[in-house]
Structure formats: C-alpha cells, structure tokens
Amino acid sequence: MDTSIAAAAQHRKVLLVDDDQSLLRVLAIRLRHEGYDVEATDNGRSALAALPSFRPHVVVTDMRMAGMDGLALFEAIREREPTTPVIVLTAHGSIPDAVEATQRGVFAYLTKPFDRQELVSAIEQASRLFIGEDELSLDDAEWRKEIVSHSSAMEGLLREAWSVSQTDATVLIRGESGTGKELLARAIHRASRRVTKALIPVNCTAIPETLFEAELFGHEKGSFTGAVQSREGLIRAAHEGTLFLDEIGDMPLQFQAKLLRMLQEKEIRPVGAVKPHRVDVRVISATHQDLETAVAAKAFRHDLYYRLNVVTLTIPSLAERREDIPLLAEHFLRSACADIKSPTIDVRGFSKSAIELLMAASWPGNVRQLRNVVDQCVALATTPVLPANLVERSLRSNEKSLLSFAAARDRFEFGYLSQLLEMTGGNVAQAARLAERNRSEFYKLLHRHALMPEMFRRSEHGES
Numbered sequence: 224m225d226t227s228i229a230a231a232a233q234h235r236k237v238l239l240v241d242d243d244q245s246l247l248r249v250l251a252i253r254l255r256h257e258g259y260d261v262e263a264t265d266n267g268r269s270a271l272a273a274l275p276s277f278r279p280h281v282v283v284t285d286m287r288m289a290g291m292d293g294l295a296l297f298e299a300i301r302e303r304e305p306t307t308p309v310i311v312l313t314a315h316g317s318i319p320d321a322v323e324a325t326q327r328g329v330f331a332y333l334t335k336p337f338d339r340q341e342l343v344s345a346i347e348q349a350s351r352l353f354i355g356e357d358e359l360s361l362d363d364a365e366w367r368k369e370i371v372s373h374s375s376a377m378e379g380l381l382r383e384a385w386s387v388s389q390t391d392a393t394v395l396i397r398g399e400s401g402t403g404k405e406l407l408a409r410a411i412h413r414a415s416r417r418v419t420k421a422l423i424p425v426n427c428t429a430i431p432e433t434l435f436e437a438e439l440f441g442h443e444k445g446s447f448t449g450a451v452q453s454r455e456g457l458i459r460a461a462h463e464g465t466l467f468l469d470e471i472g473d474m475p476l477q478f479q480a481k482l483l484r485m486l487q488e489k490e491i492r493p494v495g496a497v498k499p500h501r502v503d504v505r506v507i508s509a510t511h512q513d514l515e516t517a518v519a520a521k522a523f524r525h526d527l528y529y530r531l532n533v534v535t536l537t538i539p540s541l542a543e544r545r546e547d548i549p550l551l552a553e554h555f556l557r558s559a560c561a562d563i564k565s566p567t568i569d570v571r572g573f574s575k576s577a578i579e580l581l582m583a584a585s586w587p588g589n590v591r592q593l594r595n596v597v598d599q600c601v602a603l604a605t606t607p608v609l610p611a612n613l614v615e616r617s618l619r620s621n622e623k624s625l626l627s628f629a630a631a632r633d634r635f636e637f638g639y640l641s642q643l644l645e646m647t648g649g650n651v652a653q654a655a656r657l658a659e660r661n662r663s664e665f666y667k668l669l670h671r672h673a674l675m676p677e678m679f680r681r682s683e684h685g686e687s
Contacts, residue, residue, distance in 0.1 A: 235350045238279035239263040240270040240296060241312070242288045250283070250342075257343055267291030271299055275375035279307065280350040283342070286313040286332075297329055306382045308349035312337065366414035369406045371554045374544040380536060381410070387534045388414035393486070395471075395531050396509040398538030401591030404509035405469060407538060412465040417505055420464030423457050427468055428632065432475045437494045440481070446495025458491055458502055465505045471531065472512035472523060483527045506531065522667065541586040541593060548581050549573075551590060555597040556609075563601055570604045576611035584618055596621050637672045641679075649680035 237259045241247045244265060251263040262277045264270045268291055270282070282300055286293035297309045308330035330349045333342060366388070367381055387394055388411045396404045405424060412422040430438050437447070441456025458466060468474070474482070485491050486506065492499040508531050517523035541548065552573060560570050573581070586592055599617040600609050643654040654676075655665035669676065 235281070235346075236260045236262070236277060236279040237346060237350075238270060238273060238277060238282045240265070240267060240282065240284040240288070240293075242266060242285065253339055254343070254346070259346070267293075267296035267299070270296060271303070274300065274303060274307075278375065278378060281330075281346050282307060282309045283346065284309060284311060286311050294327075297327070301328065304379055304382070306386045310342075310345050310349060364414075367410045370403065370410055371551050372544065372547050373550060374539075374547045376539040376544045377547065380407075380538065383534075383536055384411050385414055387411065387536070389416075391505050392533045393505070393531050394507045394534045394536060395514075396507065396536050396538065398509070398511060399540050399589055400511050401589035402538040402540060403590050404511075404538060405467065407536065408465070408467045408507045408509065411507060412467075412505075415465070415505065417464050421461055422465045422467060423461035424467045424469060425457055426470060428470045428473045432478075435475050435478045436481065439478075440491045441493035441496075443493055443495035446493075453493075456491070456493060458485065458504060459500060461502075461504045463503050465507060468506065468508040470510060470512075471508040472510040472514055472517055474523075476522065476524070479524045479527045483524065483530060486527075486530050520670070522671070541589040545582055548593065549578055551593055552578065552581055552597055555594045556601060559598045559601040562598075565601075565604070568604050569607055570601050570609065571607045573609045573614070574611060577609050577614040580611050580614045580618065588621065592621055633672075636668065637674070640668060640672060640674055644674065644676055644679040647679075649676040649678070651676050 235258075237254055239247060239250055239254070239261060240263075241250070242265050247263050247265060251261045254261045262273055262279065264273060267284075267288060270284070273279075282296075284293045284296050288296075291299070293311050293313075297311070300307055300309055311329050311332040312335060313332055314335050331345045333345065366385070370377070370381065372378065372381070384407060394408075394411065396407055398404050408424075409422060412418060425439065437454070437456070439457050441454050441459055444453045485502065485504075488499075489503065490499040490501050514523055514528055514532075518525045518528050541551075556570065556572065581593070581596075588595070596614070596617045599620065600613050603613060603617075639658075640654075643657055644651075647653040647657070651665060651669070652662060655662045658665060660668070
C-alpha cells in the first residue's frame with residue numbers, strides 16, 4: 224500500500240455502487256485497506272438515499288446496472304450534489320456510454336478489468352478536487368466559522384460555496400429574510416484568494432436613490448452641494464477584494480446600467496471626475512425577491528441579472544433545515560449568556576420540551592428570529608435550564624412583533640402611498656408632488672404595491 228496515498232485518504236468518504244455483489248465486496252475491502260471510509264450499495268436508488276447522511280467525497284459507480292444505470296445515477300447526483308465528483312466503471316462494450324457521461328461532466332471512467340492502483344489514483348484526484356488542494360476540511364474550517372450547521376441541506380450548499388470561492392465568478396445568493404445571506408458571502412470571501420483584502424457590504428435598501436452613485440462610485444470635491452471633499456466610494460474601497468450587494472433587487476433602475484458597465488469594463492468614473500479608475504472587484508449579490516418577476520416587470524435589467532447570476536446559491540429556510548435548530552439554539556445561548564452576563568442565573572441549556580417547541584415552530588423570520596427568541600429567553604431566565612413555557616412565551620411574542628426591515632419598509636410604503644392617494648382623491652400628479660417624486664417613479668411604486676389610483680378617485684377631483 225502506498226503510505227502517502229493512505230495518509231491522504233484518511234477521512235475521505237467513497238460511495239461504491241455496483242449490482243455485482245462479489246465485485247462490490249472486493250472493492251470495498253480494497254478501498255478500506257487504503258484508508259478510505261466506504262459505503263457500499265448495490266443499486267442507484269439506495270445510493271441516492273445514502274447521499275444526505277453519508278455525504279461522500281467521491282462516488283464510484285458501475286455503468287450498466289438494473290433499474291437506474293450509472294448515467295441516470297450521475298444525473299441524479301449532479302442535481303442533488305453538483306460538486307460531488309463521480310467515477311464510472313464500465314465494461315468495454317459500454318465505452319460509448321462512458322464517453323458520453325464524461326462529456327456531461329463525469330470525473331473519469333475506468334474500463335473493466337481495471338488496475339487497483341489506477342482506481343485509487345482516480346479516487347484520490349477526485350477527492351482532492353472536492354475538498355481542495357490544501358486539504359481544507361468542510362466540517363471544521365476557518366472560512367465557514369460563522370455558519371453553524373450539520374444539516375445535509377446546508378452542507379451541500381457549503382460545498383458549492385467552497386467550489387465557487389476558488390473562482391472570481393459573480394455569485395447571486397437567494398434566500399428568505401433572516402437566513403444568513405451575508406454570513407455566506409463572508410464565508411465565500413474568507414475562502415477566496417481575496418481574503419487578505421476588504422469585504423465591503425452594501426445594503427441597497429439603506430442608500431437613498433439620489434446618493435447611490437456617489438456612495439458606490441465616489442465623488443470629487445465640489446461635484447455637488449455638500450461635497451466638501453473627495454471620496455473614493457465603496458467600490459474602490461473593495462479593490463482587489465469583494466463587494467457584497469445586499470438586497471440587489473432594491474437597486475435603483477437608473478444605477479443598474481452603471482453597475483453593469485463596471486462589471487463589463489472593470490472601471491468606474493466618480494461623480495464629477497474626468498478620468499475613470501480601474502477596479503478589480505469580485506461581486507456577490509443577495510436578494511429575497513423574485514428577480515425573474517422583476518425583470519419581466521422591467522423593474523430590473525435583464526442584462527444585469529444575467530451578469531450577476533453566473534452562479535446561484537440558494538440558502539434553505541430554517542424550516543428546511545430543522546435538524547440545525549438545537550445546534551443553533553445552543554450556539555445562540557452561549558452568545559447571549561456572554562453578552563448578558565446575569566449576576567444571579569447561570570443559564571446552561573434548554574429543557575427537552577423546550578427544544579421540542581423550538582423544533583416544531585414555523586420560523587417565518589428564520590435564523591434571525593431564532594436568535595431573537597433565544598436572547599429573550601436568556602434575558603428573562605429565572606432557572607439554569609430554560610423551560611418550555613418561557614420558550615413558548617418568547618415564540619408568541621416574536622410571532623406578533625418580529626418584522627424584517629424589508630417587510631417593515633413595504634408596510635410603511637403601502638400605508639404612505641394609500642394615504643397620499645386618499646388625500647388627493649387618486650390624483651397621481653398631485654400625490655407625486657406631495658411625495659417629492661417624479662411621476663414615472665411614483666407609478667412604479669404604485670405598481671409595486673398593486674395600488675390602483677382609480678379606486679381612490681372621487682367625483683369632485685379631476686383625472687390625474
């Protein structure tokens with residue numbers, strides 16, 4: 224046995240799939256002897272069932288099998304775990320099938336009878352591709368330290384995140400509010416070659432539309448009223464690092480064209496400047512909105528959408544990763560105890576019934592809501608073990624009061640616009656003047672909230 228390969232094989236997981244029981248047994252024994260952790264199954268459906276719990280680094284499958292063949296298994300694995308490499312074993316008669324599979328993305332194929340060392344070498348190369356040349360562990364690594372998880376859904380996502388972090392591709396992170404989109408962006412930055420440079424987060428919702436260009440591109444002194452000195456802007460601050468554009472769906476339409484040009488030309492021109500500046504920035508964006516719908520409604524540029532959407536990572540909701548709830552709750556408990564530092568109560572954990580309540584809750588606010596519930600429980604604790612009734616009380620309180628920033632903004636906008644239309648009797652021109660917005664922008668706001676001016680019109684008012 225090659226001792227260098229055996230040392231590298233430690234903790235590498237191989238899923239073997241072959242309906243030839245005798246060959247399956249021999250392969251499993253040989254690979255375990257080489258130091259691999261092996262799960263063996265004799266059909267494709269059992270292999271797919273083993274994926275979430277075993278989480279293999281490499282899948283080795285026969286091509287010709289009853290029921291689901293190797294090619295169908297490969298396609299199913301690629302759909303579920305797109306970064307997991309697959310090696311196909313094939314008899315001479317099925318080589319054309321193996322060639323087709325390789326063209327589709329199979330890592331390698333070996334013809335039977337194959338050399339044992341050839342198989343071990345292919346597995347080693349494939350697993351190195353999966354984990355990374357520097358043997359970075361997906362389970363315990365600095366790059367993902369802020370993400371607390373052991374669910375198969377999140378681990379699959381983190382594998383994809385690690386893979387894309389090794390490139391400069393733009394990434395679009397999707398997910399409900401409170402799922403941790405910025406944490407994932409930070410993890411990608413930490414795993415990338417840009418880790419020694421800045422990660423600059425930008426909340427597109429928080430910047431007034433009139434200041435967007437100056438905030439991101441920077442400005443020259445005297446370029447507009449109040450510009451008492453030059454400013455480099457957030458994009459230049461992220462030079463050679465990462466720019467994280469949170470809630471990209473709220474970016475003003477007129478600025479989207481300028482961002483697109485920056486992505487294409489790799490340069491920006493600050494407000495009031497004559498010469499452009501070259502920039503080297505990796506862009507990660509995030510949204511909880513349906514950007515395809517926004518593109519169809521012409522509220523988001525389709526060309527920018529495709530430029531940002533080179534790789535999409537979708538974070539599962541907390542309800543889709545319930546097995547992480549106890550782990551997250553304990554993590555937030557330790558954090559809350561360190562922050563609150565109660566002089567009378569040393570909170571140590573949750574009761575069994577309290578954990579069951581947390582596991583059963585709906586969590587519309589996702590991980591952010593869970594943290595809020597745990598913080599509240601620790602602040603109100605009177606016993607070392609948090610009881611179910613305290614958790615239940617905190618859950619009820621959060622369900623009534625918790626509202627994301629975007630939801631709170633939407634609620635305010637709807638009420639404000641409705642009030643304006645009521646005051647003006649549905650006169651859009653007058654309402655837009657009161658809101659200090661141009662008419663076309665005001666119409667977009669009305670469309671966004673499905674408000675129809677004619678519903679507010681009264682006979683004594685003229686048409687808008």
